[in-house]
Amino acid sequence: MLLAVRDLEMRFGDRLIQRDVSFDVERGTVFAVMGGSGCGKSTLLKHLVGLLHPAAGRVEYDGVDFWSADEATRAKMRRGFGMLFQSGALWSSMTLLENVCLPLEQHTGLDAKQRDARAREVLEWVELEKFADYRPADISGGMKKRAGLARALATEPPLLFLDEPSAGLDPISSKRLDDLILDVRERTGAAVVMVSHELPSLLAVADDGIFLDADSRHPIARGSPKELRDHAPHPTVRAFLHREEPEPQPEIATAS
Numbered sequence: 001m002l003l004a005v006r007d008l009e010m011r012f013g014d015r016l017i018q019r020d021v022s023f024d025v026e027r028g029t030v031f032a033v034m035g036g037s038g039c040g041k042s043t044l045l046k047h048l049v050g051l052l053h054p055a056a057g058r059v060e061y062d063g064v065d066f067w068s069a070d071e072a073t074r075a076k077m078r079r080g081f082g083m084l085f086q087s088g089a090l091w092s093s094m095t096l097l098e099n100v101c102l103p104l105e106q107h108t109g110l111d112a113k114q115r116d117a118r119a120r121e122v123l124e125w126v127e128l129e130k131f132a133d134y135r136p137a138d139i140s141g142g143m144k145k146r147a148g149l150a151r152a153l154a155t156e157p158p159l160l161f162l163d164e165p166s167a168g169l170d171p172i173s174s175k176r177l178d179d180l181i182l183d184v185r186e187r188t189g190a191a192v193v194m195v196s197h198e199l200p201s202l203l204a205v206a207d208d209g210i211f212l213d214a215d216s217r218h219p220i221a222r223g224s225p226k227e228l229r230d231h232a233p234h235p236t237v238r239a240f241l242h243r244e245e246p247e248p249q250p251e252i253a254t255a256s
C-alpha cells in the first residue's frame with residue numbers, strides 16, 4: 001500500500017471540515033477526491049502532502065505514519081511527492097525550462113547538464129519542448145497546466161497530487177491532460193491522487209475514489225466514478241456524477 005489514510009479528521013480551529021476519512025491508494029492507481037464546492041477536497045490534499053496537521057487520524061506512506069516520523073524521514077517522504085496545485089503552479093520570472101529544473105536542483109544530485117537534459121525530456125513528454133525558453137505569461141492555460149505537470153514529474157515521484165488539473169481548460173486541452181495523466185501512470189507506475197470537478201475527466205481517468213459530503217462532513221461513497229455514477233446508493237453522489245440537481249425533498253404540507 002503506497003498511501004493509507006486512517007480515520008482522518010480535518011479541522012480549522014473549532015470548525016470541522018471532514019471526519020472519518022479512510023482510504024488506500026495503490027501504485028498505478030488514479031484516485032479521485034470528489035465532492036461539492038467547499039466540502040474539503042483541497043484541504044484533504046494539503047493533509048496528504050503534510051502541509052496541514054490532522055486533528056486526528058493518520059496518513060501513512062508505505063506503512064510509515066507521516067506525523068509520527070522524524071523530520072528527516074518526513075523530508076524524504078515529501079521528496080516522493082509531485083504536486084500540481086491550482087494556484088502558483090509556475091514561477092512567472094522563470095522560463096519553463098528553469099521551472100522544471102528547480103525541483104531537480106532541490107531534490108536530486110544531478111549536475112547542471114544532467115538537469116537540463118532531464119528537464120528537456122519531460123518538456124518533450126508534455127509536448128512543450130519548443131517552448132522551453134518561454135515564460136508562463138506567454139503560453140496558454142492548457143500549456144501552463146502541462147508545464148506544471150512536467151515540473152511535478154521531473155523527479156519521477158511515486159505519488160502525484162493534482163488539484164483541479166483541468167479546471168478552466170477547453171474540452172480539447174482537458175482531454176489532452178487526461179491522456180497525459182494516463183500516460184504518466186502507464187509509463188511510471190506512479191499513483192495519482194486527483195481533485196476534480198470535471199466529470200469527463202473523472203470518468204476517463206480515475207480507477208477509484210472517495211466522495212466527501214459537505215453537509216454531513218464525512219465521506220459518503222467509495223469507488224470509481226463510473227461505479228458510483230451507476231450504483232451509488234446516495235442521491236447526492238449520483239446527482240453529482242450525472243450532473244443533475246439533487247432530488248428535491250418532499251415538501252412538508254402545512255395546515256392553512
Ligand SMILES: Nc1ncnc2c1ncn2[C@@H]1O[C@H](COP(=O)(O)OP(=O)(O)OP(=O)(O)O)[C@@H](O)[C@H]1O
Nearest residue numbers: 012017035036037038039040041042043044195197
Ligand atoms: N486556511 C483556512 N482556514 C480556515 N478555513 C479554511 C481554510 N482553508 C479552507 N477553509 C475552509 O474549509 C472548507 C473546505 O475548503 P476546501 O478549499 O478544502 O474545499 P474544496 O472542496 O476544495 O472546495 P472547492 O471545490 O470550491 O475548491 C471551506 O469552507 C473553506 O472556507
